[in-house]
Amino acid sequence: MKVAAALEARPLPADTRMRHLRAYRSMARTGLKSLLAYQTSFLFGMLASTFGALSMLYLWRSVLSAGPRHGFDWPQMKAYLLVAFVAGSLVSSYTDYRMANRIKQGDVAIDLVRPVDYQWSRFAESLGVAAYEAGTAVVVALGAAALLGGVPLPDPDTFGLFVVSALLVFPLRFGIVYMSGLLVFWTQNYVGLQAARIALITLFSGALVPLVFLPEWIQVASAYLPFAGMASTPALLYSGSLGGGAAATAVLVQAVWSAGLWLLARGMWSAACRKLTIHGG
Amino acid sequence: MRRTIRLYRRLLGAQVRATLEYEADFWIMSLSAVLVQGIGVVFLWAIFESIPEINGWRFWEVVLIYAFVVISEGLSTLFTQGAWTLAVTVNFGQLDALLMRPFPPLLQVLSSEVGFNGLGNLVLGIGLVAAAVRHVDFTWSPGRIALGVILVIAAAGVKIGLNLLTNCAAFWLRSPYSMFAFSMHTFGELARFPITIYGLGVRIAITAVLPYAFMSYFPAAAVLSDGTARLLGLLTPLVAIYCLWLGATAFRLGLSRYESSGH
Amino acid sequence: MPTHRPEPRRRSDVDFSASVVGLASAKVHDGSVTLIQAIGLRKVFRKPDKAPGIRGSLRHLVQRRYSEHVAVDSIDLSIAEGEAVAYVGPNGAGKSTTVKMLSGILVPTAGQVHVDGLVPHRARVENARRVGVVFGQRTQLWWDLPVRESLELLRDMHGIDRSRYQERLERFDSVLGLGDLLPVTARKLSLGQRMRADLAAALLHEPRVVYLDEPTIGLDISVKDRVRSFVRQLVSEGTTVMLTTHDLSDIEEICQRIIIIDEGRLVYDGNLQAVKDTHVRERTMSFELEDSLLGADQIAARLPGARVHLESNGRELAVTFDRMTLGARQVLSAVLAEVEIVDMHIDEPAIESVVRKVYAGQLQAEHGGATNSEPMR
Numbered sequence: 001m002k003v004a005a006a007l008e009a010r011p012l013p014a015d016t017r018m019r020h021l022r023a024y025r026s027m028a029r030t031g032l033k034s035l036l037a038y039q040t041s042f043l044f045g046m047l048a049s050t051f052g053a054l055s056m057l058y059l060w061r062s063v064l065s066a067g068p069r070h071g072f073d074w075p076q077m078k079a080y081l082l083v084a085f086v087a088g089s090l091v092s093s094y095t096d097y098r099m100a101n102r103i104k105q106g107d108v109a110i111d112l113v114r115p116v117d118y119q120w121s122r123f124a125e126s127l128g129v130a131a132y133e134a135g136t137a138v139v140v141a142l143g144a145a146a147l148l149g150g151v152p153l154p155d156p157d158t159f160g161l162f163v164v165s166a167l168l169v170f171p172l173r174f175g176i177v178y179m180s181g182l183l184v185f186w187t188q189n190y191v192g193l194q195a196a197r198i199a200l201i202t203l204f205s206g207a208l209v210p211l212v213f214l215p216e217w218i219q220v221a222s223a224y225l226p227f228a229g230m231a232s233t234p235a236l237l238y239s240g241s242l243g244g245g246a247a248a249t250a251v252l253v254q255a256v257w258s259a260g261l262w263l264l265a266r267g268m269w270s271a272a273c274r275k276l277t278i279h280g281g
Numbered sequence: 282m283r284r285t286i287r288l289y290r291r292l293l294g295a296q297v298r299a300t301l302e303y304e305a306d307f308w309i310m311s312l313s314a315v316l317v318q319g320i321g322v323v324f325l326w327a328i329f330e331s332i333p334e335i336n337g338w339r340f341w342e343v344v345l346i347y348a349f350v351v352i353s354e355g356l357s358t359l360f361t362q363g364a365w366t367l368a369v370t371v372n373f374g375q376l377d378a379l380l381m382r383p384f385p386p387l388l389q390v391l392s393s394e395v396g397f398n399g400l401g402n403l404v405l406g407i408g409l410v411a412a413a414v415r416h417v418d419f420t421w422s423p424g425r426i427a428l429g430v431i432l433v434i435a436a437a438g439v440k441i442g443l444n445l446l447t448n449c450a451a452f453w454l455r456s457p458y459s460m461f462a463f464s465m466h467t468f469g470e471l472a473r474f475p476i477t478i479y480g481l482g483v484r485i486a487i488t489a490v491l492p493y494a495f496m497s498y499f500p501a502a503a504v505l506s507d508g509t510a511r512l513l514g515l516l517t518p519l520v521a522i523y524c525l526w527l528g529a530t531a532f533r534l535g536l537s538r539y540e541s542s543g544h
Numbered sequence: 545m546p547t548h549r550p551e552p553r554r555r556s557d558v559d560f561s562a563s564v565v566g567l568a569s570a571k572v573h574d575g576s577v578t579l580i581q582a583i584g585l586r587k588v589f590r591k592p593d594k595a596p597g598i599r600g601s602l603r604h605l606v607q608r609r610y611s612e613h614v615a616v617d618s619i620d621l622s623i624a625e626g627e628a629v630a631y632v633g634p635n636g637a638g639k640s641t642t643v644k645m646l647s648g649i650l651v652p653t654a655g656q657v658h659v660d661g662l663v664p665h666r667a668r669v670e671n672a673r674r675v676g677v678v679f680g681q682r683t684q685l686w687w688d689l690p691v692r693e694s695l696e697l698l699r700d701m702h703g704i705d706r707s708r709y710q711e712r713l714e715r716f717d718s719v720l721g722l723g724d725l726l727p728v729t730a731r732k733l734s735l736g737q738r739m740r741a742d743l744a745a746a747l748l749h750e751p752r753v754v755y756l757d758e759p760t761i762g763l764d765i766s767v768k769d770r771v772r773s774f775v776r777q778l779v780s781e782g783t784t785v786m787l788t789t790h791d792l793s794d795i796e797e798i799c800q801r802i803i804i805i806d807e808g809r810l811v812y813d814g815n816l817q818a819v820k821d822t823h824v825r826e827r828t829m830s831f832e833l834e835d836s837l838l839g840a841d842q843i844a845a846r847l848p849g850a851r852v853h854l855e856s857n858g859r860e861l862a863v864t865f866d867r868m869t870l871g872a873r874q875v876l877s878a879v880l881a882e883v884e885i886v887d888m889h890i891d892e893p894a895i896e897s898v899v900r901k902v903y904a905g906q907l908q909a910e911h912g913g914a915t916n917s918e919p920m921r
Contacts, residue, residue, distance in 0.1 A: 038456075038458070040454065040456060041456055041458040041460040042460075044460035044461045044463065044464045045460050047464040048463050048464035048466070048467040048468075049467070051467040051468045051471060052467050052470070054483075055470065055471045055473070055474065058471075058474075058479050058480070059328065059474055061478070062335050062336055062478040063328055063335060066332055069331040070331065147480075187305055187306075188303070188305070188306075189303065189305060189309055189310075192306060192309030192313045193309060193313070195313040195314070195316075195317055195398075196309070196312065196316055196317075198317075199313060199316040199320050200316070202320060203320045203323065208324050209324060209327055209328075213327040213328075213330070213331065214323065214327050215326070215327070218323070284703075288701060291697060291700055292697065295686060295689055295693055295697055298689065299686065299687075299688035299689050300688075302688055302729070374682070375682070376649075377644070377649050377677075377682065377684075378679075378682070378683070378684035380647075380648060380649045380668055381647060381649070381675070381676075381677045381684060381746075382672055382684075382698065382701055383670070383672040383673045383701050383702055384669065384701045385669060386668065537665075538651075539649070539650070539651075540589055540650070541640075541641075541649055541650055
């Protein structure tokens with residue numbers, strides 16, 4: 001297979017680039033449609049994460065009724081957890097499953113000979129899915145908020161940064177999920193990988209609880225890891241717990257990690273292709 | 282009966298060997314289980330680091346409730362993980378082979394997978410219990426230890442029964458994914474904390490509709506002889522029998538509408 | 545629990561006490577025992593009519609609509625002990641559905657089934673002790689285990705003692721060449737290997753009744769032959785065999801009786817030879833001639849009712865005739881009276897043509913092998 005040729009990044013003529021853009025757009029639509037085909041399962045999956053979020057909300061309501069901790073009062077915590085919930089729902093239902101299955105069954109060979117870039121294709125699909133995931137999660141979050149006495153509006157000072165930060169959640173989560181999917185080239189098992197990935201993200205992204213509540217070593221580690229940008233940063237910005245220079249820095253870190261993960265994933269993909277071409281699909 | 286248990290063990294043992302065929306899988310699954318459970322503990326620690334008690338429950342008492350969930354899930358994962366295969370087995374017609382073997386189909390389904398990650402749960406759960414009983418303020422008597430053992434087993438029965446019940450939805454939902462059962466499983470995880478923190482609707486649902494509270498909160502209360510929940514906790518064995526009966530009945534009804542596939 | 549050691553060949557093993565309904569295991573006219581009995585067997589599958597998307601799903605919740613598909617429509621069957629029956633019909637005719645009801649996998653929508661005195665879907669475990677099933681498209685082996693372990697698990701489930709088990713393995717090895725397959729994990733077997741292992745798994749406990757659903761599908765010729773001769777051997781030992789297949793050679797080599805269904809209904813049930821006599825009356829004799837002939841009119845005149853065809857080279861002659869009105873000998877002497885022949889052969893009627901007629905809707909429904917006077921062509 002001419003993997004090497006497919007991998008070579010040549011500058012494309014303008015009309016080719018347009019054609020590719022159209023291809024990716026239709027892939028985004030395909031991703032969304034595939035998700036709709038499994039709608040019942042998707043909604044039950046969403047229900048599952050809703051229960052997870054609900055238990056956290058109830059727990060913190062009860063804990064914080066005694067007064068604020070680590071600078072978080074109940075309304076702030078509620079806002080934090082709901083934003084973290086929506087962020088956590090992105091790229092959570094389709095991309096990695098499909099990748100893992102196709103790699104395991106060898107169908108990935110077909111993806112290799114397609115005249116579009118593998119990583120951009122998965123990115124486009126995930127984007128289509130993410131639109132639906134985000135929409136559903138926002139509805140669920142609003143429902144939960146209504147149940148628990150409303151959510152305070154976002155902090156107006158950091159709102160602009162919050163929007164940027166929220167948008168950056170997607171490439172970050174895509175990078176991690178995509179790479180964990182690629183690992184199947186080496187492990188052939190995905191269930192365990194996925195569980196480990198979810199556990200790591202849950203711990204280091206501050207999805208369950210703001211990172212300040214966690215032991216010192218976790219806070220230090222998460223400062224050097226890409227995960228905080230996947231929940232903690234936007235949630236902190238929304239709940240107004242992050243301001244000034246720290247806020248701008250946090251968003252910048254998100255952006256740098258997004259680019260970094262993208263490049264890292266590229267490297268991993270070419271390693272995977274080498275493995276595929278040497279050992280066969 | 283002895284023969285049935287022996288065969289069940291045989292079937293599980295065969296699955297152990299089959300699973301160990303993929304050695305990398307085994308390590309990935311075990312490590313990820315330790316990771317997942319460990320994070321749960323870190324989280325628990327984070328909460329109690331900031332407050333001494335939740336709704337009158339002290340840290341080590343909540344740890345005991347938590348440990349009940351961890352152990353129930355561990356036992357259910359180790360010995361009856363096969364319930365989670367129902368969605369695929371039923372909807373791809375793979376139940377056919379099981380129905381043609383002279384051993385109860387339900388037991389074949391339950392023993393058709395071994396979840397090694399359950400081992401991680403058991404280790405952690407027992408560790409948590411050991412740590413909790415040293416800090417919880419009461420005296421141990423042989424009677425209380427016996428009660429504890431009975432309640433742990435009964436709690437596992439509750440989990441196994443409800444697991445089976447929710448996975449039997451596969452007969453009706455016709456989807457090869459067990460997302461319904463998974464969402465109910467996460468609902469059950471609400472029982473990791475004293476259920477008094479939840480709203481009334483949740484409390485009723487988790488006590489009476491899908492009584493997951495009987496795999497942790499109520500039996501823990503009974504062991505601690507604490508509060509009004511204690512009396513309900515003593516009913517755990519009955520609830521376990523009820524849940525197992527529900528699961529088996531759902532399976533029986535499901536089988537009668539099983540359509541194989543490719544007719 | 546005592547170890548169950550099946551010795552299903554003895555007729556006294558028929559478990560009358562277990563029969564739930566009196567008509568199970570009824571005696572049949574010729575003194576043999578009816579092993580499989582179905583009365584008015586019917587299976588209806590219900591599929592939800594759901595429009596796609598969320599809106600469709602929601603509407604379905606409120607207003608449930610189903611479309612019904614009748615897979616098997618009031619079928620009566622009665623198969624005696626030791627019979628080998630071919631169950632034939634086009635795709636989707638309801639063959640597999642019938643077999644799945646007879647084996648207890650599916651619960652019938654209506655009607656009664658009794659196999660060896662049991663209602664299969666009510667007494668699943670007991671039924672499984674007496675019955676063996678092979679589904680050509682799907683394995684019963686444990687996917688991730690070596691074949692040997694699958695067989696040992698089945699041995700323990702059936703409670704077969706070790707020496708008997710060893711004997712069975714040796715037998716399977718000699719007939720099916722099982723020995724080489726024992727250490728191989730099921731998922732790594734080729735289709736032909738898997739079929740051989742599956743046959744061993746289904747027959748390990750010496751079942752009285754064996755259902756074979758497309759047992760030769762996708763196999764290469766040599767494995768097919770092996771499987772067929774093995775099944776023939778089973779039949780000769782008195783096992784009752786019901787065979788579903790698309791492969792007509794399977795039928796001709798194994799079965800004496802044929803049941804044809806189409807669209808869930810019984811179309812024909814009778815003796816295989818009688819079917820051939822009735823519906824495949826045309827035979828063709830082909831001759832290679834010593835010298836070329838210019839015309840075959842004289843031969844045709846000697847054989848009224850037969851069609852005589854001479855190839856353009858004048859050296860190959862084919863005579864097609866009704867075997868009920870003309871004998872092969874008559875045809876031969878008629879030809880010999882006109883020309884010298886070098887070689888000849890007779891095309892035997894194939895069951896294929898009967899089935900093709902069924903598929904084409906030419907055959908009228910009938911039972912018990914009664915003759916049909918439908919004209920041929």
